Amino acid sequence: xxxxxxxxxxxxxxxxxxxxxxxxxxxxxxxxxxxxxxxxxxxxxxxxxxxxxxxxxxxxxxxxxxxxxxxxxxxxxxxxxxxxxxxxxxxxxxxxxxxxxxxxxxxxxxxxxxxxxxxxxxxxxxxxxxxxxxxxxxxxxxxxxxxxxxxxxxxxxxxxxxxxxxxxxxxxxxxxxxxxxxxxxxxxxxxxxxxxxxxxxxxxxxxxxxxxxxxxxxxxxxxxxxxxxxxxxxxxxxxxxxxxxxxxxxxxxxxxxxxxxxxxxxxxxxxxxxxxxxxxxxxxxxxxxxxxxxxxxxxxxxxxxxxxxxxxxxxxxxxxxxxxxxxxxxxxxxxxxxxxxxxxxxxxxxxxxxxxxxxxxxxxxxxxxxxxxxxxxxxxxxxxxxxxxxxxxxxxxxxxxxxxxxxxxxxxxxxxxxxxxxxxxxxxxxxxxxxxxxxxxxxxxxxxxxxxxxxxxxxxxxxxxxxxxxxxxxxxxxxxxxxxxxxxxxx
Numbered sequence: 418x419x420x421x422x423x424x425x426x427x428x429x430x431x432x433x434x435x436x437x438x439x440x441x442x443x444x445x446x447x448x449x450x451x452x453x454x455x456x457x458x459x460x461x462x463x464x465x466x467x468x469x470x471x472x473x474x475x476x477x478x479x480x481x482x483x484x485x486x487x488x489x490x491x492x493x494x495x496x497x498x499x500x501x502x503x504x505x506x507x508x509x510x511x512x513x514x515x516x517x518x519x520x521x522x523x524x525x526x527x528x529x530x531x532x533x534x535x536x537x538x539x540x541x542x543x544x545x546x547x548x549x550x551x552x553x554x555x556x557x558x559x560x561x562x563x564x565x566x567x568x569x570x571x572x573x574x575x576x577x578x579x580x581x582x583x584x585x586x587x588x589x590x591x592x593x594x595x596x597x598x599x600x601x602x603x604x605x606x607x608x609x610x611x612x613x614x615x616x617x618x619x620x621x622x623x624x625x626x627x628x629x630x631x632x633x634x635x636x637x638x639x640x641x642x643x644x645x646x647x648x649x650x651x652x653x654x655x656x657x658x659x660x661x662x663x664x665x666x667x668x669x670x671x672x673x674x675x676x677x678x679x680x681x682x683x684x685x686x687x688x689x690x691x692x693x694x695x696x697x698x699x700x701x702x703x704x705x706x707x708x709x710x711x712x713x714x715x716x717x718x719x720x721x722x723x724x725x726x727x728x729x730x731x732x733x734x735x736x737x738x739x740x741x742x743x744x745x746x747x748x749x750x751x752x753x754x755x756x757x758x759x760x761x762x763x764x765x766x767x768x769x770x771x772x773x774x775x776x777x778x779x780x781x782x783x784x785x786x787x788x789x790x791x792x793x794x795x796x797x798x799x800x801x802x803x804x805x806x807x808x809x810x811x812x813x814x815x816x817x818x819x820x821x822x823x824x825x826x827x828x829x830x831x832x833x834x835x836x837x838x839x840x841x842x843x844x845x846x847x848x849x850x851x852x853x854x855x856x857x858x859x860x861x862x863x864x865x866x867x868x869x870x871x872x873x874x875x876x877x878x879x880x881x882x883x884x885x886x887x888x889x890x891x892x893x894x895x896x897x898x899x900x901x902x903x904x905x906x907x908x
Contacts, residue, residue: 451552454641455530457559457586457616465540465551467521476544478513478523483537491538492525506533530557532586532615558641559616561585564648566635567730575626576652580635583618589637591621596632603629625652667720674709681705722863725847725856728780729899734770738887741769743794743817767794768887772896775800775880781848784860785885786895787820788842793886793894794819797848797855800880815884816869818844818857827869841866843897848881 455461463480479493482504492503492511496518503511512526523542527534535557541550561584569577580591588609593601605623612618619637631652638645685702743765787793796817819826820841844866845858855869873879885894 452554452556454556454558455527455534456642457530457532457557459530460526460528461530461555463525463527463538463540463553463555465523465525465542465553467523467542469521472519472521473544476518476542478540478542480511480525481539481541482534483539491527496544527555532557532559556641557586558639559584559586560639560642560644560646561589561616561619561637563646564619564635564637566633566648566650569622575624577622577624578633578635578650579620579622580648581618581620582637582646583612583616585617585619585637585639586615587639587641588617589619589639591619592636592638593621593623594634594636595630597630598634601630601633663720663723667716670716671713674713678706678709718865719863721865722845722858722860725780725782725845725858726899728782728847730774730776730781730783731898732772732774732783732883732896734772734883734885734896736770738768739771739884741767741794741798741815741817741884743767743815743819769794769884770887770893771798772883775882776848776850777880778850780851782845782899783883784843784845784897784899786843786897788894790820790888790894792821793888795844795846795885795894796883797846797881798884800882816855816871817884818867825866827867846883848883850881 453461453463465478465480474496476496477494480491482489482491489504489506490502491507492501492513494501494513494515501513503509507527510528512528514522514524514526523540525538525540535555538553538555539550540553541548543549561582564580564582567579567581569579580593591605591607593603593605595601601623603623603625605621607619607621610618610620621635625631625633632649633652634647634649636645636647682702785795787795794817796815798815817827841859843860845860847856847858849856850871850873853871853873855871857866857869858864859866871881883896885896887893
């Protein structure tokens with residue numbers, strides 16, 4: 418028991434155990450938190466560091482992704498043949514820091530992070546017949562675009578607002594705020610939809626009641642990245658509510674006019690009893706009634722125009738030109754093979770520009786500057802008629818107003834307005850999907866030109882897109898912004 422040989426043996430065993438503890442107990446170090454965050458579309462470092470006095474030339478390191486019950490080898494480096502192998506879904510997206518292997522850096526650079534990369538990863542390093550691992554949790558996130566606030570509806574009960582943004586991951590938090598930065602008490606509805614790229618599109622709506630704070634903010638919060646994006650608008654007092662104010666003005670004018678009519682009729686009836694010129698009195702009465710009817714008609718038409726204009730929406734057109742087939746004569750920009758002028762039902766093809774915005778419900782108004790052009794086409798086309806790029810938009814799925822040589826035609830080729838000495842410089846278009854009709858207005862003098870019924874299909878998701886004819890140079894009609902009224906003032 419007390420022999421020197423026994424003590425030497427004991428010291429050798431203890432020394433061997435201590436060396437094993439140094440190698441196995443501190444082989445791989447991990448960060449204070451084993452979770453890292455990667456931004457979608459950018460790169461992220463999955464950390465793995467070896468703590469050892471000497472790392473041999475021959476070693477192997479592999480990163481494994483845990484997908485439910487499966488294990489996928491993301492990337493593997495074999496020091497024996499100095500080759501690297503990647504899984505198909507990570508092909509071209511991973512990279513080791515080879516120049517730092519001898520310093521113990523076995524981290525993995527994951528490029529172009531996707532939403533599907535979220536999950537657990539294991540770093541496994543082996544040499545000298547031993548292997549050790551560390552578990553890293555990868556969380557992915559993305560900050561979307563700045564939210565946009567739109568006027569959704571407008572009635573006596575209040576103003577409906579919609580906030581839209583896209584490109585977020587994971588699902589963000591949506592907050593409506595007032596002018597003091599406090600959370601609004603109004604109820605809101607939020608819908609989040611995952612887009613093909615794996616990111617979320619957010620649409621949230623609320624109803625702003627009369628008398629409440631007219632300053633509204635829509636804030637989108639990514640709690641994982643601890644970032645926010647916010648838009649703020651101020652609602653003008655004149656639009657609370659504008660439609661009812663026009664209605665009150667119309668009713669006041671109507672009452673005053675009725676009083677005037679009663680007074681005129683009473684006076685004429687009294688004068689009729691005192692004079693023998695009854696024929697002249699009747700003529701004056703008829704003339705007064707005719708003027709009043711014209712005045713009423715003008716007021717009613719102008720009220721209808723302003724009501725339509727209150728549904729103004731911004732429209733942008735796609736620069737790619739498409740071809741539209743119309744049953745109208747003399748379509749602009751297209752030569753006809755016929756020797757005689759085309760009749761009202763002769764088909765023609767017209768190059769057009771189609772709007773990016775589509776509508777499936779509600780009322781939507783926009784204005785087109787046609788200037789002094791003698792030939793132009795504008796209207797709406799239904800989505801199921803839209804084909805692949807450079808395709809043709811069939812005529813049966815579009816509703817159009819066409820001007821040729823000073824005369825106006827509908828989309829079927831029927832003459833809608835006789836040739837007149839009127840300069841149609843700005844045309845207003847109201848797409849009324851609630852009543853199922855398309856209205857065209859002369860925006861400068863505020864009267865309706867043509868009403869067209871829409872053939873709505875049974876599919877509730879069908880979309881209608883604005884379009885206008887494409888001409889060379891400065892002759893192309895332009896969709897102009899509607900400056901009056903302005904429902905929202907962005908701060």
